[in-house]
Amino acid sequence: MTCMHSLDDTAAYQVITARDARFDGRLFVGVTSTGIYCRPICRVRTPRARNCRFFATPAQAEAAAFRPCMKCRPELAPAANDYAWSVMDASRTLARQAAQALDEQAASGDAKSLVDVAGHLGVSDRHLRRIFQTEHGVTPLQYLQTRRLLLAKQLLTDTRLPVAQVALASGFNSLRRFNAAFVDSYRMSPSRLRGEVEFAPLEGDSAVTIKLAYRAPYDTASMLRFLTQRAVPEVEAVEGLRVRRSLRAGAITPMAGWLEIEFATNAPVVHVRFAPALAPASGRVVAAVRRWLDLDATPETIDAALASLPGAPGLRLPGSTDAFEMAVRAVLGQQVTVAGARTLAKRLVERFGEPIATPWDDVTRCFPSPEVLASTPIERIAELGIIRTRAAAIIAIALAWNEVAALLATHARPEPLIERLCAIKGIGPWTAHYLAMRALGWPDAFPPNDVAVLKAMNQLFGIDSQRGADVHAQTWQPWRAYAVLRLWNSLEKAL
Ligand SMILES: [Zn+2]
Numbered sequence: 001m002t003c004m005h006s007l008d009d010t011a012a013y014q015v016i017t018a019r020d021a022r023f024d025g026r027l028f029v030g031v032t033s034t035g036i037y038c039r040p041i042c043r044v045r046t047p048r049a050r051n052c053r054f055f056a057t058p059a060q061a062e063a064a065a066f067r068p069c070m071k072c073r074p075e076l077a078p079a080a081n082d083y084a085w086s087v088m089d090a091s092r093t094l095a096r097q098a099a100q101a102l103d104e105q106a107a108s109g110d111a112k113s114l115v116d117v118a119g120h121l122g123v124s125d126r127h128l129r130r131i132f133q134t135e136h137g138v139t140p141l142q143y144l145q146t147r148r149l150l151l152a153k154q155l156l157t158d159t160r161l162p163v164a165q166v167a168l169a170s171g172f173n174s175l176r177r178f179n180a181a182f183v184d185s186y187r188m189s190p191s192r193l194r195g196e197v198e199f200a201p202l203e204g205d206s207a208v209t210i211k212l213a214y215r216a217p218y219d220t221a222s223m224l225r226f227l228t229q230r231a232v233p234e235v236e237a238v239e240g241l242r243v244r245r246s247l248r249a250g251a252i253t254p255m256a257g258w259l260e261i262e263f264a265t266n267a268p269v270v271h272v273r274f275a276p277a278l279a280p281a282s283g284r285v286v287a288a289v290r291r292w293l294d295l296d297a298t299p300e301t302i303d304a305a306l307a308s309l310p311g312a313p314g315l316r317l318p319g320s321t322d323a324f325e326m327a328v329r330a331v332l333g334q335q336v337t338v339a340g341a342r343t344l345a346k347r348l349v350e351r352f353g354e355p356i357a358t359p360w361d362d363v364t365r366c367f368p369s370p371e372v373l374a375s376t377p378i379e380r381i382a383e384l385g386i387i388r389t390r391a392a393a394i395i396a397i398a399l400a401w402n403e404v405a406a407l408l409a410t411h412a413r414p415e416p417l418i419e420r421l422c423a424i425k426g427i428g429p430w431t432a433h434y435l436a437m438r439a440l441g442w443p444d445a446f447p448p449n450d451v452a453v454l455k456a457m458n459q460l461f462g463i464d465s466q467r468g469a470d471v472h473a474q475t476w477q478p479w480r481a482y483a484v485l486r487l488w489n490s491l492e493k494a495l
Pocket residue numbers: 037038039042043044069070071072073
């Protein structure tokens with residue numbers, strides 16, 4: 001639901017006056033007297049109502065010739081993910097998928113054409129342009145350009161990357177074009193913007209640091225507990241409000257690296273720090289972290305829909321930084337405890353994971369790559385204590401990975417992914433749905449026949465059959481994945 005289409009100007013003005021953070025990323029206000037557009041949370045003086053124009057996205061504000069505010073920084077606003085595929089009509093779904101494909105392009109610098117995007121989504125280029133304009137109020141090109149410029153603005157503000165690298169990292173393949181586009185939209189050169197930024201004191205390394213905003217509340221305790229319980233030694237470590245991990249080559253970026261996130265205690269912000277080698281792919285890293293930590297969720301919508309379930313407000317769906325790792329770990333987790341799965345993953349990493357240099361002595365290896373596991377004889381995996389059928393399933397996933405990765409990348413509905421995964425021997429519906437939930441971030445995933453879900457539903461609602469559970473769970477659509485997490489957590493608290 002792009003709720004902004006239904007907010008009239010009076011209501012939108014109230015949001016601005018109240019500095020209502022729930023609307024952050026879903027409403028932007030352009031001020032005609034200054035030519036600047038802001039987030040609702042901006043602390044500058046509230047503009048007069050007659051000077052306000054309201055937009056649902058930065059791209060619309062920029063298409064109307066407004067420039068982003070330097071104080072509230074629209075580029076930090078979380079995206080508006082308060083929609084779910086299952087409740088949208090077909091054109092809206094398509095327009096959203098196209099926007100996601102363009103987001104991915106802005107992040108990667110790949111110059112895929114809209115024709116390719118349309119081809120992937122199975123519609124004509126012309127049809128896609130039309131529904132895109134209807135849903136987003138701008139052309140796909142305007143949308144993409146805004147995304148790139150805002151990413152550039154963020155990198156210029158938050159990092160010390162040279163301007164030429166910023167240009168590349170934000171998807172411009174020539175510095176001249178980047179400068180021209182930047183000046184054209186923001187009426188100042190990239191180097192002048194850089195000059196106006198006050199940097200935090202230099203840290204002792206050249207890591208790229210960046211901050212990402214989310215909509216409060218955020219149940220950080222549940223997220224950190226979830227990640228702690230599953231952290232594979234040498235690959236991932238959680239300490240206080242920080243999570244650090246290695247990134248194997250091919251997981252997010254073509255090169256291997258490392259990253260660390262830290263939840264700020266004084267603002268709804270996550271600080272991200274990553275290896276300088278990943279700088280050219282900064283946009284991809286940012287997009288991956290947003291999905292990993294579910295930073296674009298709209299907690300008030302989700303919490304309201306799940307009011308019948310226990311748990312703190314602001315629960316997020318933990319995603320992943322490496323879908324292949326997630327797939328392998330899902331197989332290792334079949335019919336064993338979380339701790340048991342972690343032990344098996346640890347052995348796999350010790351045997352097959354590439355060593356990597358990071359700033360920490362507890363993150364020393366990358367998760368094994370699909371290429372390595374695809375060419376490993378089954379005996380060598382089985383001898384780690386992984387039962388043979390699961391070792392075979394891991395090899396089968398590794399062999400099919402290119403195809404699975406393509407399905408993950410198209411932002412299509414989850415069904416084709418689930419179908420493809422279930423065609424792999426050793427992958428059942430539970431594992432496939434679990435992957436759709438964690439790797440695709442499908443908010444309505446409901447892994448079938450989950451023992452823990454059934455147990456929790458029995459305790460909470462007296463439901464004693466899978467069929468009863470399925471029927472009851474329908475009331476939680478389209479947020480069943482969040483319901484699953486709440487159900488799992490309810491068992492933990494009971495211990
Ligand atoms: Zn502002």
